[in-house]
Amino acid sequence: IIFGVFTYNKIYSIIPIFCACLYTFGIWQKNLKIIYVIGIVISFLWGYYSLVVGAYISIISSCVELFAST
Numbered sequence: 001i002i003f004g005v006f007t008y009n010k011i012y013s014i015i016p017i018f019c020a021c022l023y024t025f026g027i028w029q030k031n032l033k034i035i036y037v038i039g040i041v042i043s044f045l046w047g048y049y050s051l052v053v054g055a056y057i058s059i060i061s062s063c064v065e066l067f068a069s070t
Contacts, residue, residue, distance in 0.1 A: 001021065004017035012053075015046075015048070016046075016049065019042050022041065022042055023042055026042075039065070040066060042065075043065040046058070046062045047066065
């Protein structure tokens with residue numbers, strides 16, 4: 001979170017920081033349903049972030065992760 005402050009440009013630049021924190025929280029969970037839901041949310045957010053910044057190949061990766069999490 002601290003280093004994310006240095007990379008802040010616009011509101012969408014918070015998405016990677018949020019995803020990293022959410023992922024860290026998710027891997028501590030023991031309930032598989034929670035892990036799957038967090039994986040779906042993270043994949044959706046990364047896909048949206050990739051679309052906003054123009055990383056179109058990364059969108060494909062996010063879609064694969066999204067379908068693998070469901």
